[in-house]
Amino acid sequence: MTCDEVLTARVLGGALDAAAAAHAAACSRCRADAPAAAALHRTLAEHRTAPPPAELRVRTLRAAAPLVAERAIRPRLARALAATLLALPAIVAWDTGVVRTVYAALTAVLPAGLSAYVVGSYGAAITVLVALSYAAVPLLAARQARASWRPAHA
Numbered sequence: 001m002t003c004d005e006v007l008t009a010r011v012l013g014g015a016l017d018a019a020a021a022a023h024a025a026a027c028s029r030c031r032a033d034a035p036a037a038a039a040l041h042r043t044l045a046e047h048r049t050a051p052p053p054a055e056l057r058v059r060t061l062r063a064a065a066p067l068v069a070e071r072a073i074r075p076r077l078a079r080a081l082a083a084t085l086l087a088l089p090a091i092v093a094w095d096t097g098v099v100r101t102v103y104a105a106l107t108a109v110l111p112a113g114l115s116a117y118v119v120g121s122y123g124a125a126i127t128v129l130v131a132l133s134y135a136a137v138p139l140l141a142a143r144q145a146r147a148s149w150r151p152a153h154a
């Protein structure tokens with residue numbers, strides 16, 4: 001226990017615990033500071049502040065809303081990305097199977113080069129669509145989070 005801790009406890013009005021009381025009883029500085037600390041405590045206890053304006057809460061929540069909404073987006077974004085990335089291996093495996101099956105069927109009736117061009121075009125188109133879909137996930141998650149977030153006490 002230090003003199004500063006005892007002084008702080010006295011100014012704040014907290015009761016001194018056994019160690020603080022023992023220190024205060026044995027310490028000449030703490031005994032000397034006791035009246036000043038008590039006077040300061042009384043002064044602080046008598047000080048009153050004006051209540052905040054009624055609209056302060058609303059203005060504060062309104063000002064903080066964009067930041068709070070931005071923080072609310074992160075968990076939703078992480079969940080959305082995780083959920084969509086779980087499906088990606090299945091999508092790739094399924095499309096690979098489709099490409100192989102279609103290529104095998106096409107080579108039965110078309111030249112191999114033309115069959116490769118057709119399934120290659122299909123594969124490229126699917127790759128672009130999947131990439132665009134996955135690129136849209138963060139944007140959609142953020143938009144959905146912003147739309148669903150409302151200040152709790154506004």
Ligand SMILES: [Zn+2]
Nearest residue numbers: 003027029030
């Ligand atoms: Zn002391």
